Amino acid sequence: MGRSRRQKRPGAMTVTGLAVVLLVGGCSASAGPSSTGACASPGFSPTEVRLGLLYPNTGILASTESPVRAGIAARIGLANDNGGIHGRRVVLDWRDDASSPGGNSAAAHDLVERGGVFGLIEETAVAAGSAQYLDENDVPVIGSAVEPAWALHKNMFAIAFPYVGEATTTFGxxxxxxxxxKAFMLSAPLSQSSNQVVGKLVTSLASQGIPVVGRADFSDGITPPDAVAAKFAASGANVLTGAVSGPAMASVVAALRSAHIEFKVAFSPTGYEQALVEHYGPAIAGMSVSIYYEPFEEQTPEMRKYQEAMHRYAPELAKVTQPFALDGYIAADLFIHGLERAGDCPTRQEFMDTLRSIRYDAGGLLPSPLNLNEPLGDRRMCYFFVRVDAAGTGFETVPSDAETTKWCGDRVAGQ
Known part of the structure; x- marks a missing residue:
């Protein structure tokens, strides 16, 4: 298992996971009053507060999640340079969950029982492995929810939860x-997560009178994109969507373009990757991606603050415009914001009560404020959409109307 020192990371990232998915808080870095007194809360010393990180540094999820630690390190570095939390430096101790529930459980036990951390940031698709143990021990957890377990445990607070809970009309x-x-649906075979996403998309489309008229399983490196394009044409669909990797979606869009098969829109929760644009160029022009954070192209003050922090405190990540890096940054920001608000020496329960009392939008990086006291599935109805520009050189934000770039829907009745 890994320790707290950072390793060099390659800049490129392939988004194959389904972390697609989100108060008056924001990415503040005020230090609060100084304190060097004793504190009996786990993870606290007169000079430090220790946080833990669980993420897949090895295994099948490692390539997608590797930028997470850089984003967390950047936000912690920013906080420490501004005086820490009530005078204490924030220290991060991380463990590798090896992309498996068993590894996740073992790593969580180690961080809590041997590492003595106050709470955890989890950016993984196997958080269910430790969820019950952490709940029973009242250990606060912050991260991105891509599993139903996040909705079942009162100690887990999600910044992003695109397909946990009720369906929303937004995608439809x-x-x-x-x-x-009419829609054509792509899915990853033998993937429970993919099936969950597909179910939410089908419901969302149906809410707007759009039936699914065709389906195809897609395995990266195995399924011929041309064959899927032919099935799409035969179905009569004009919407391509689904729950597959970004490269998979891009390859099918490129095959449709190559075969001169017309469609109105192609979108998915993955694929916001400049590497795909560089590879395919105009062949994927118009391909859209739904995201739960402000697009990197917007360059608002808070987005510039994030990018400057990444360059300064995580220079090993060559490309800072990576979704999982921003995931980590926002998760760390929420943890820091909660600690600042909870007082000089909060218990774990007091910290969690504080989180439930605030509304948080990461300074505008999220499309709408999170009320962390609401059930998980009741929160996220707003997203941003980005698409590959007509020249095939980059992404552009898709406006929902003349007033805003946020796309907001409602919960689907009866879900």
Whole structure:
């Protein structure tokens, strides 16, 4: 298992996970009053507060999640340079969950029982492995929810939860306003997560009168994109969507373009990667991605603050415009914000009560404020959409109307 020192990371990232997915808080870095007194809370010393990180440094999820630690390190570095939390430096201790529930459980036990951390940041798709143990021990957990376990445990606080809980009309609205009337659905075979996402997308599309008229499983490196394009054409669909990797979606869009098969819109929760644009160029022009954070292209003050922190405190990450890096940054920001608000020496329960009392939007990086006291599935109805520009050189933000770039829907009735 890993320790707290950082290793060099390659800059490129392939988004194959399904972390697609989100108060008056924000990415503040005020230090608060200084304190060097004794504190009996776990993880606290007169000079430090220790946080833990669980993420997949090895295994099948490692390539997608590797930028997370850089984003967390950047936000902690920013906080420490501004005086820490009530005069204490924030120290991060990390463990590798090896992309497995068993590894996640073992790593969580080690961080809590041997590492003595106050709480955890989890950015992984196997958090269920330790969820019950952490709940029983009242250990606060912050991260991105891609499993139902996040909705079942009162100690788990999600900044992003795109397909946990009830379905939203947002994705159907996007398809309908793009001219879509019939959909073709892509899924990853033998993937429970993919099936969950597909189910939410089908419900969302149906809420706007868009039926799914065709389906195909897609395995990266195995399924011929041309064959899927032919199935799409035969189905009569004009919307391409689904729950597959970014490279998979891009390859199918490129195959549709190559075969001159028309469509109104192609979108998925993955694929916001400049590497795909560089590889395919105009062949994927118009391909859209739904995201739960402000697009990197917007360059608002808070986005510039994030990028400057990444360059300064995590220079090993060559490209800072990586979704999982921003995931880590926002998760760490929420933890820091909660600690600042909870007082000089909070218990774990007091910290969690504080989180439930605030509304948080990461200074505008999230499309709408999170009320962390609400059930998980009741929170996220707003997203941003980005698409590959007509020249095939980069991404552009898709406005929902003349006033905003946020796409907001409602919970689907009866879900």
């Amino acid at each position: 609205l996007y398809a309908r306003k793009s001219g879509g009337t």
